[in-house]
Amino acid sequence: MGNPISARFQSSAAATKIVAPPMVYISGEEMTKYCMEQIMDKWISPRVDTTKWEYYDLSCVSRDTTEDQCLRDAVAAGARVGAIFKEPTVTPTEVQKAKLGLKKAWGSPNGAMRRGWNGITISRDTIHIEGIDLGFKRPVLFERQAVGGEYGAGYKMVGKGKLTTMFYPEDGSEPVTVDERTLTNENSAAVTYDNPLDNVPDLAHHFFSRCLEADVVPYVVTKKTVFKWQEGFWVAMKEVFDAHYKQKYIDAGLLPKGELQHLISDAATMQIIKWTDGGFGMAAHNYDGDMLTDEVSQVHRSPGFISSSLVGKAADGSMIKEFEASHGTVADLWDAHLRGEETSLNPLGLVEALIGAMQHAASLEGGPEAEKIIAFTNNLRKVMHQLMVEGKGTRDLCGPAGLTTEQFIEAVAERI
Amino acid sequence: MGNPISARFQSSAAATKIVAPPMVYISGEEMTKYCMEQIMDKWISPRVDTTKWEYYDLSCVSRDTTEDQCLRDAVAAGARVGAIFKEPTVTPTEVQKAKLGLKKAWGSPNGAMRRGWNGITISRDTIHIEGIDLGFKRPVLFERQAVGGEYGAGYKMVGKGKLTTMFYPEDGSEPVTVDERTLTNENSAAVTYDNPLDNVPDLAHHFFSRCLEADVVPYVVTKKTVFKWQEGFWVAMKEVFDAHYKQKYIDAGLLPKGELQHLISDAATMQIIKWTDGGFGMAAHNYDGDMLTDEVSQVHRSPGFISSSLVGKAADGSMIKEFEASHGTVADLWDAHLRGEETSLNPLGLVEALIGAMQHAASLEGGPEAEKIIAFTNNLRKVMHQLMVEGKGTRDLCGPAGLTTEQFIEAVAERI
Numbered sequence: 130m131g132n133p134i135s136a137r138f139q140s141s142a143a144a145t146k147i148v149a150p151p152m153v154y155i156s157g158e159e160m161t162k163y164c165m166e167q168i169m170d171k172w173i174s175p176r177v178d179t180t181k182w183e184y185y186d187l188s189c190v191s192r193d194t195t196e197d198q199c200l201r202d203a204v205a206a207g208a209r210v211g212a213i214f215k216e217p218t219v220t221p222t223e224v225q226k227a228k229l230g231l232k233k234a235w236g237s238p239n240g241a242m243r244r245g246w247n248g249i250t251i252s253r254d255t256i257h258i259e260g261i262d263l264g265f266k267r268p269v270l271f272e273r274q275a276v277g278g279e280y281g282a283g284y285k286m287v288g289k290g291k292l293t294t295m296f297y298p299e300d301g302s303e304p305v306t307v308d309e310r311t312l313t314n315e316n317s318a319a320v321t322y323d324n325p326l327d328n329v330p331d332l333a334h335h336f337f338s339r340c341l342e343a344d345v346v347p348y349v350v351t352k353k354t355v356f357k358w359q360e361g362f363w364v365a366m367k368e369v370f371d372a373h374y375k376q377k378y379i380d381a382g383l384l385p386k387g388e389l390q391h392l393i394s395d396a397a398t399m400q401i402i403k404w405t406d407g408g409f410g411m412a413a414h415n416y417d418g419d420m421l422t423d424e425v426s427q428v429h430r431s432p433g434f435i436s437s438s439l440v441g442k443a444a445d446g447s448m449i450k451e452f453e454a455s456h457g458t459v460a461d462l463w464d465a466h467l468r469g470e471e472t473s474l475n476p477l478g479l480v481e482a483l484i485g486a487m488q489h490a491a492s493l494e495g496g497p498e499a500e501k502i503i504a505f506t507n508n509l510r511k512v513m514h515q516l517m518v519e520g521k522g523t524r525d526l527c528g529p530a531g532l533t534t535e536q537f538i539e540a541v542a543e544r545i
Numbered sequence: 546m547g548n549p550i551s552a553r554f555q556s557s558a559a560a561t562k563i564v565a566p567p568m569v570y571i572s573g574e575e576m577t578k579y580c581m582e583q584i585m586d587k588w589i590s591p592r593v594d595t596t597k598w599e600y601y602d603l604s605c606v607s608r609d610t611t612e613d614q615c616l617r618d619a620v621a622a623g624a625r626v627g628a629i630f631k632e633p634t635v636t637p638t639e640v641q642k643a644k645l646g647l648k649k650a651w652g653s654p655n656g657a658m659r660r661g662w663n664g665i666t667i668s669r670d671t672i673h674i675e676g677i678d679l680g681f682k683r684p685v686l687f688e689r690q691a692v693g694g695e696y697g698a699g700y701k702m703v704g705k706g707k708l709t710t711m712f713y714p715e716d717g718s719e720p721v722t723v724d725e726r727t728l729t730n731e732n733s734a735a736v737t738y739d740n741p742l743d744n745v746p747d748l749a750h751h752f753f754s755r756c757l758e759a760d761v762v763p764y765v766v767t768k769k770t771v772f773k774w775q776e777g778f779w780v781a782m783k784e785v786f787d788a789h790y791k792q793k794y795i796d797a798g799l800l801p802k803g804e805l806q807h808l809i810s811d812a813a814t815m816q817i818i819k820w821t822d823g824g825f826g827m828a829a830h831n832y833d834g835d836m837l838t839d840e841v842s843q844v845h846r847s848p849g850f851i852s853s854s855l856v857g858k859a860a861d862g863s864m865i866k867e868f869e870a871s872h873g874t875v876a877d878l879w880d881a882h883l884r885g886e887e888t889s890l891n892p893l894g895l896v897e898a899l900i901g902a903m904q905h906a907a908s909l910e911g912g913p914e915a916e917k918i919i920a921f922t923n924n925l926r927k928v929m930h931q932l933m934v935e936g937k938g939t940r941d942l943c944g945p946a947g948l949t950t951e952q953f954i955e956a957v958a959e960r961i
């Protein structure tokens with residue numbers, strides 16, 4: 130038994146602190162890093178034992194110092210652990226590169242994360258606070274294919290001549306002419322990309338099970354009427370839907386037209402503005418998803434009220450999920466803070482992401498401690514919402530009488 | 546002198562009817578054709594001699610009967626005449642093909658028109674009625690590059706293997722590898738397209754001169770931060786702006802930041818919702834323009850209040866302009882009309898297009914009759930707007946007390 134006092138202290142600590150399951154915490158910089166440090170100190174650390182978490186610093190100074198080894202390490206850890214929280218990071222411009230004395234203007238880490246975690250979809254959903262009207266009345270769920278499209282395109286600026294794209298099958302069968310065209314301009318961009326479809330069934334299961342759970346009507350959004358190669362995305366989605374979900378949606382009263390609906394992408398830009406009652410989900414290709422989720426976030430007040438989660442698949446078939454806020458490092462508030470001015474940053478998007486990551490870690494581990502994590506984080510969300518409804522939220526929601534960044538964190542800390 | 550009575554009659558006819566300069570009139574089908582027939586009969590023909598107009602029937606039955614010769618003829622006529630009005634047409638689905646007994650589901654005529662008229666840009670602007678709030682308070686102008694992007698892409702569905710795109714310069718110099726990639730999915734879409742840039746300076750002049758005239762702030766919209774080949778569009782736009790327009794914009798107080806502004810496409814989806822005061826213009830690539838102009842039309846109530854004009858260039862350097870409504874054939878009202886029900890179609894988009902084409906024809910010809918056409922069409926617009934403001938418009942604007950399709954046409958006819 131050793132020292133009884135020490136034992137009692139340990140036992141007391143164990144009784145008060147919930148042991149969080151393994152999770153990867155990727156820290157960023159500027160205002161959101163400052164805010165998350167406060168939240169960790171005042172909300173999480175006093176109540177949760179986070180010693181199983183792994184920390185990675187993805188600030189651009191850290192990426193510069195380590196020659197991006199920190200990114201490779203964070204991606205490897207995420208693939209191993211399966212649950213990741215990421216703070217907003219800066220993708221430095223040439224101006225920031227000079228200011229911070231970086232060797233290089235390091236690009237967005239998103240590509241490395243999507244590849245490293247076998248990214249399937251980026252889920253971005255509206256965040257709702259009961260009693261506060263933000264935009265959409267009921268949830269809007271979005272699934273954006275995490276791969277494919279012009280993000281990974283190859284290109285060259287070319288003049289007059291012939292452009293030919295050939296495909297050489299791995300099995301050694303006859304080469305296929307994908308495209309042949311004559312370019313007649315003095316100056317053209319020639320662009321080639323691929324849109325992989327193998328992960329669409331996984332995306333479909335993720336999307337349709339989420340829409341069903343959230344009680345919303347699903348739509349598949351493409352431009353396939355004109356961009357004919359997008360037919361494959363629709364076909365794969367519909368196959369999964371018809372085989373696994375159709376009857377469930379009918380039973381739930383979520384299939385008003387009796388069949389899964391397709392929506393043309395440009396029509397979707399209009400419906401997002403019209404359908405302010407919410408209660409719908411959209412699944413789209415990569416670029417359409419980029420455009421349309423930003424539009425959704427504006428109708429729903431701001432990106433501060435949209436969640437963002439990258440969903441991938443580990444080699445063993447389990448889901449890797451990375452959670453982040455939809456917004457950036459909020460540089461303008463950071464500048465104000467550095468000037469000694471008051472700030473009022475709404476941490477909802479950040480904390481929703483942290484809650485998402487902690488709950489996914491809990492679902493991967495299971496057991497009684499995991500249950501406690503889920504209860505703790507649900508309560509955390511409830512307390513934040515309550516304070517906002519009571520007018521003790523940040524100023525974006527509660528006006529000039531609202532609390533500062535620090536006051537709101539303090540107020541939540543007192544109540545949990 | 547011949548018969549004095551006949552001479553007097555001719556002279557009287559010449560005095561009352563304005564002789565319209567040559568124009569191409571492309572007719573379509575369904576509700577919009579019906580509405581335009583009434584408008585031609587009651588507004589135009591009694592006052593305007595349209596014998597110099599050329600008529601082409603682009604209904605899908607006509608395209609089917611003539612094996613699309615009517616489209617080729619209309620395009621050739623448009624290239625020769627330079628001013629075109631087009632009614633909405635049906636691009637038949639497989640269902641419509643069967644119903645109408647067509648040999649083929651004829652595709653959209655847009656591609657043939659854009660090629661045949663050397664299309665540079667599709668201009669789509671908000672229509673405003675003084676005294677009625679439609680959405681944007683001040684004009685929003687849009688320039689969508691009429692060529693390039695995925696609309697003309699080549700593709701193949703492929704499996705695992707190697708994808709290679711090569712460029713062979715016309716001058717016989719060394720081939721250039723545009724892109725080389727390994728595809729690892731069982732099923733991928735491989736896509737190649739080109740984005741020609743030679744017409745961007747023409748687009749820039751059209752855009753910047755229009756924004757200056759309309760007193761709005763211009764933005765160039767691309768995704769060039771990620772899609773690096775879109776840099777060329779921005780560079781070409783900025784070169785024209787800096788060389789020819791910058792000082793004029795500064796003098797007009799339309800350059801708040803001192804430089805031409807770039808806007809990232811996904812941020813543009815947000816600004817369109819935020820900037821409801823209007824007073825801005827956007828110029829974008831083909832697909833971004835497709836998405837964003839539909840979004841603009843929804844914020845500005847409906848596509849009924851957005852103009853649409855395809856601007857091309859004839860071999861002699863003069864501008865070819867084709868005008869159409871932003872909406873389709875309004876099939877639901879056509880079905881109601883065929884069932885004998887009352888309809889209330891707002892013809893503003895159609896008539897704005899007709900006015901645009903008649904005025905462009907007048908500007909190409911010049912002279913006193915052209916002046917009269919411009920005055921006549923300006924008055925026509927004024928009368929339509931007046932009636933709408935007085936509550937004698939169609940029901941979309943004036944509620945259930947508003948007029949039917951036929952009553953509104955009659956009311957305007959009485960007042961002009």
